[in-house]
Amino acid sequence: MENERKLTIARAMAEATAQEMRIDPSVFVMGEDIAELGGVFGNTRGLLEEFGKERVRDTPISETGFIGAAVGAAQDGMKPVVELMFVDFFGVCFDAIYNLMAKNTYFSGGKFNVPMVLMTSTGGGYSDAGQHSQCLYGSFAHLPGMKVVSPSNAYDAKGLMTAALRDPNPVIYMYHKGLQGMGWLGTEAGAIVHVPEESYEVEIGKAAIAREGRDVTIVSIAQGVHHGLKAADKLAEQGISAEVVDLRSLVPLDRDTIRASVAKTGRLIVVDEDYHSYGVSGEIIATVTESNMADLKAAPKRIAYPDVPIPFARVMEQHCLPNADKIVAAARDLCGAPVPA
Amino acid sequence: MQPAKDTLAWMYEKMVTSRRFENAIEKIYMEGKSPVFNMADGPIPGEMHLSDGQEPVAVGVCAHLNPEDVVTATHRPHHQAIAKGVDLKKMAAEIFGKATGLSGGRGGHMHIFDADVNFACSGIIAQGMGPAAGAALSRQIQGKPGVAVSFIGEGAANQGAFHEAMNLAAVWKLPMIVVVEDNAWGISVSKEASTAIQRNSDRAAAYGIPGHYIPGNDPLKIYEVAGEAIERARRGEGPTLIEIETYRLAGHFMGDAEGYRPEGEKDGLFAKDPIPAMRAKLLADGDFTEAELDDLENKAQAAVDEAISFARESADPKPEDALTAVFA
Numbered sequence: 001m002e003n004e005r006k007l008t009i010a011r012a013m014a015e016a017t018a019q020e021m022r023i024d025p026s027v028f029v030m031g032e033d034i035a036e037l038g039g040v041f042g043n044t045r046g047l048l049e050e051f052g053k054e055r056v057r058d059t060p061i062s063e064t065g066f067i068g069a070a071v072g073a074a075q076d077g078m079k080p081v082v083e084l085m086f087v088d089f090f091g092v093c094f095d096a097i098y099n100l101m102a103k104n105t106y107f108s109g110g111k112f113n114v115p116m117v118l119m120t121s122t123g124g125g126y127s128d129a130g131q132h133s134q135c136l137y138g139s140f141a142h143l144p145g146m147k148v149v150s151p152s153n154a155y156d157a158k159g160l161m162t163a164a165l166r167d168p169n170p171v172i173y174m175y176h177k178g179l180q181g182m183g184w185l186g187t188e189a190g191a192i193v194h195v196p197e198e199s200y201e202v203e204i205g206k207a208a209i210a211r212e213g214r215d216v217t218i219v220s221i222a223q224g225v226h227h228g229l230k231a232a233d234k235l236a237e238q239g240i241s242a243e244v245v246d247l248r249s250l251v252p253l254d255r256d257t258i259r260a261s262v263a264k265t266g267r268l269i270v271v272d273e274d275y276h277s278y279g280v281s282g283e284i285i286a287t288v289t290e291s292n293m294a295d296l297k298a299a300p301k302r303i304a305y306p307d308v309p310i311p312f313a314r315v316m317e318q319h320c321l322p323n324a325d326k327i328v329a330a331a332r333d334l335c336g337a338p339v340p341a
Numbered sequence: 342m343q344p345a346k347d348t349l350a351w352m353y354e355k356m357v358t359s360r361r362f363e364n365a366i367e368k369i370y371m372e373g374k375s376p377v378f379n380m381a382d383g384p385i386p387g388e389m390h391l392s393d394g395q396e397p398v399a400v401g402v403c404a405h406l407n408p409e410d411v412v413t414a415t416h417r418p419h420h421q422a423i424a425k426g427v428d429l430k431k432m433a434a435e436i437f438g439k440a441t442g443l444s445g446g447r448g449g450h451m452h453i454f455d456a457d458v459n460f461a462c463s464g465i466i467a468q469g470m471g472p473a474a475g476a477a478l479s480r481q482i483q484g485k486p487g488v489a490v491s492f493i494g495e496g497a498a499n500q501g502a503f504h505e506a507m508n509l510a511a512v513w514k515l516p517m518i519v520v521v522e523d524n525a526w527g528i529s530v531s532k533e534a535s536t537a538i539q540r541n542s543d544r545a546a547a548y549g550i551p552g553h554y555i556p557g558n559d560p561l562k563i564y565e566v567a568g569e570a571i572e573r574a575r576r577g578e579g580p581t582l583i584e585i586e587t588y589r590l591a592g593h594f595m596g597d598a599e600g601y602r603p604e605g606e607k608d609g610l611f612a613k614d615p616i617p618a619m620r621a622k623l624l625a626d627g628d629f630t631e632a633e634l635d636d637l638e639n640k641a642q643a644a645v646d647e648a649i650s651f652a653r654e655s656a657d658p659k660p661e662d663a664l665t666a667v668f669a
Contacts, residue, residue, distance in 0.1 A: 065474065168669035
């Protein structure tokens with residue numbers, strides 16, 4: 001509709017956080033450059049002005065310190081929202097994440113809860129090279145004790161953030177830089193969608209069918225969903241009907257939706273901007289092959305980031321990234337269509 | 342600030358409880374582990390880090406704490422847990438890996454968590470500091486009473502987490518006290534070989550906060566200095582760093598041959614054992630009679646016996662319960 005309100009993912013995240021802060025005094029936000037600046041990627045803009053310095057805190061550049069502090073505050077009854085500016089920075093603070101945040105519920109037999117949201121930016125495509133461009137979905141989703149979500153559009157971004165803030169568990173909220181709607185990072189128009197004013201939740205652990213189709217299932221998350229949708233448009237012109245599954249959550253993983261889609265189409269392509277080996281793409285394929293090999297009309301394919309550090313040079317990085325053309329080629333191959341000359 | 346008689350009695354009783362507990366664990370730990378020492382065997386498998394000798398730190402600090410105050414401890418947490426008031430029966434059962442343990446056997450001896458008295462651990466060096474800072478921040482934001490104490494070893498002062506959490510606590514003036522138990526050894530590497538300065542308490546200057554060094558493993562001196570630091574934190578005046586000279590009378594873990602110790606070091610340490618020393622002092626000062634101290638020791642022993650029996654008699658967890666409590 002013409003006059004429907006559309007938001008970027010960045011604004012949708014900030015709105016969800018603000019709405020929850022209004023009704024839940026235990027929610028507070030801390031991280032690097034999240035207060036005065038409103039977040040390098042815009043997702044905490046306006047919070048300092050409304051809620052003040054006590055609840056919206058710029059931290060020192062001390063990820064181990066403030067993520068560890070978030071764990072302690074969460075165990076003490078608060079609901080911290082912390083930001084790890086780039087997911088690539090997890091190397092300096094992973095103990096606080098996977099040994100404390102993700103395990104203290106288990107170690108306490110469920111007597112300490114750790115309700116916190118760790119927001120972190122992912123993704124490349126803008127020549128930021130190998131320490132500021134990774135997705136690392138698999139690294140987080142592999143380790144038990146934390147939920148992992150990543151929205152592909154602003155509607156889901158708001159609903160997943162609200163759900164994360166109401167979840168009694170730690171939630172890793174991964175937002176793709178290419179989808180944030182920050183002009184200087186490029187803008188994916190498909191991510192800017194209608195977002196209702198009122199608060200709502202998108203269930204964590206529930207995938208969405210972003211586009212229905214009959215011939216091939218394209219499974220992805222975040223930016224990869226948009227590659228899949230563009231590929232589906234092109235495939236439709238060639239007479240191939242592609243279904244696009246937007247996972248939205250990696251933990252818990254909605255295996256039922258994946259399996260049901262592949263049962264219908266008989267063909268599977270996984271699009272993953274994270275590294276090829278030992279990651280999300282392998283897990284999705286195993287999800288299908290472990291349960292319904294008989295449904296598959298062809299061996300599954302994956303379009304993932306090759307197992308190399310992310311290069312700086314634009315042509316090299318673009319060569320490595322998933323894109324719609326790669327998906328189209330894979331789908332044509334799977335569907336037995338001749339490759340056009 | 343000298344402790345009142347009932348506090349002195351509490352301190353002595355908890356020191357004895359802690360030591361007797363460790364003595365019992367030490368004996369049971371070796372069941373099934375001889376003639377061949379295999380860590381996986383016996384009623385208490387896994388690593389075991391005993392706290393013998395370090396009791397003064399735990400009681401001197403925790404004497405000032407209420408259940409609402411937060412403590413984060415280390416891979417060597419028994420003495421601190423006992424002084425903080427962690428349920429001894431459930432803790433023993435946890436160490437045995439029983440269903441009745443604090444977390445039903447999911448954590449074990451390096452992961453003692455008791456939400457009733459706000460006690461948590463991390464088996465990773467210095468990683469209790471961030472959560473302690475966060476608990477202190479939580480109290481500050483909410484305007485709720487309570488301080489957070491993070492116990493660490495002297496080796497932890499060389500970890501990045503130490504610097505990050507100290508700075509965070511200082512810049513936000515958090516009600517937090519960091520207590521360094523300097524037992525002189527990081528497994529086999531001496532403090533002298535690993536640490537560029539003699540006293541980690543001097544590092545307080547780097548954060549613009551008070552730092553205190555307490556020699557002599559002296560529970561009364563520890564009580565005095567910790568009391569001032571905790572009162573300061575309760576008044577909202579920010580964190581304090583305290584380093585305490587203490588002694589590890591056991592190995593780093595059970596099975597440690599301790600070949601790295603200079604000859605005769607252990608004999609010297611046992612001669613300074615803080616528990617007989619405190620008993621002698623309490624008698625010399627005329628505050629307690631032999632009979633009173635015997636009573637406290639008997640009470641301590643009875644609590645330990647009860648806890649150990651409870652642990653031994655408790656059932657193993659259901660194996661499939663391993664798959665529960667990952668999420669709230």
